[in-house]
Amino acid sequence: MGRIPCCEKDNVKRGQWTPEEDNKLSSYIAQHGTRNWRLIPKNAGLQRCGKSCRLRWTNYLRPDLKHGQFSDAEEHTIVKLHSVVGNRWSLIAAQLPGRTDNDVKNHWNTKLKRKLSGMGIDPVTHKPFSHLMAEIATTLATPQVANLAEAALGCFKDEMLHLLTKKRIDFQLLQCNTNGVQGNASSPYIATKHDENNDTIERITLGFSRAMQEPGILPPNKTWDSTGATSANFAGTCAYLPSSVNAFLCGPSSFGNEVALSPWSQSMCTGSTCTAGDQQGRLHEKLDHENGEESQGGKEIRNGSSFFNTDCVLWDLPSDDLMNSIV
DNA sequence: AACGCCTACAACCGCAGGTTA
DNA sequence: TTAACCTGCGGTTGTAGGCGT
Structure with missing residues (x-):
């Protein structure tokens, strides 16, 4: 029936x-x-x-509803709570007087998700893209590395291409400034958008391949900086990529001033997942000691399509504190 | 001015769980 | 006990308006 x-x-x-x-x-x-x-x-x-x-x-x-723009504080709350409870919009909205789950959901989908992506943070896991990419890299055997870029693009293609088309200037800078690893400084970069995208995919593939095949390509203790990260074989790839791609692969620390210095991003990125130095340390630790395996102490809360590692302290608050305040 | 694209947001859909008769 | 009904929720779609070309 x-x-x-x-x-x-x-x-x-x-x-x-x-x-x-x-x-x-x-x-x-x-x-x-x-x-x-x-x-x-x-x-x-x-x-x-x-x-x-x-x-x-x-x-x-409903007369008690608040209409209009979300304040910074409200956005902050949404991101924090989303990192803990995922797409539980009603739960999140309950912490924001005058906002409905629909409001929160729409605001997340139209603004906050993109904002996080633009900061190099995966909006589903709230981890830096670089962190996720490193995890992917460690799970693949070297012969599979040629597929890594494709896998990465499957995950982040939209965000990458979005940034690539917005930050074309980075390509030109790359062509002029790289020390011959990829670029040809003598020839100006002239290409259609389509060519640009295809070219980028090739660059990423090549970069991954080289990084995975040449583990010692960068000094082992080089600190994470704006030109690339050294935490994993994967991270060396950043050195070969346009800065706009670096932004995705290497996390917020590699962004230009526009993003990295905004009060919003600074305030949002107070936690370990967003702080380059600490991030690198954790990444090192994870890669060195866990070798890509699931953390033994890491409790995962699976919730539909998203999951959250509660060992990962996000923003300023440990996940447990957030959960306690809600439940 | 016309057109296409993008964004924001309102509204709809279908499912799940709780309540009622 | 159970079918019918009610409500809440999250995902998805539709659309109006702004903007650039």
């Missing part, structure tokens, strides 16, 4: 609500409350599904 529909689809209006409908719904709820959503549209004289009325009320008409 199939589930019955919540309403007669034929007799209900869909799409944008009119001010008249809003008035009818608001005044009805003001008088009778929100019991039994199925009856509300009928009693309020609305040709709407009860579910539609409920959504309209909870997401838009």
Whole structure:
């Protein structure tokens, strides 16, 4: 037996609500409350599904709702909580008075996700891309390394290409400034966007291959800096890549001033996953001692498609503190 | 001015779990 | 006990408006 529909689809209006409908719904709820959503549209004289009325009320008409821009503090809270509970929008919204789960979800999908990506942080795991890439690299045998770039692009292609197209100047700088590893300083970089992307993919592939095949290519204790990281074989790859790609592969520390110096990113990146030095240390530790295996003490909370390593202290607060404040 | 692209956000859909008769 | 119903949730889609070309 199939589930019955919540309403007669034929007799209900869909799409944008009119001010008249809003008035009818608001005044009805003001008088009778929100019991039994199925009856509300009928009693309020609305040709709407009860579910539609409920959504309209909870997401838009409720008098206690806050409309307008999210403040920095609110964004900060969302990112922090998301790093702990994942896409539990209702849980996150409950910590933000006047905001609905839909508000939070939309704001995350349209702004915050991209903001984190732009800072070199994977919005799903809240780890730097470099960290994830290093983990991928350590799980592959050397013969497989040729596939690594493809795998990486599968994960981060959109973000990479987005940045590549925004930061074309980096290519030109690379051509002029590299010491002959890849670029040809004598020939100006002229290419279509398509060529640029394909070329970048080739560069990444080559960079990964070289880094994996030549473990001693960089001094073992060289500190993480703006030209590349040395924590893993993978990280040496950064030295061969355009700075815009470095930004993704090597984390926030390799970004230009535009991102790295913004108050937002600085305030957001107070935790170990975002601080280059500490990040490198942890990465070293992880790579040296765990060799790519799952941390034995690392408790993973799986939640749908995302998971969070609670050993990884994010932002300023340990995950447990966040969870305790919520639960 | 027209067009296409992008962004932000409202709204819808389907599922899961709780409640009720 | 269980089917019917209600509500909440997260994912996805639709669309209006802004912007650049």
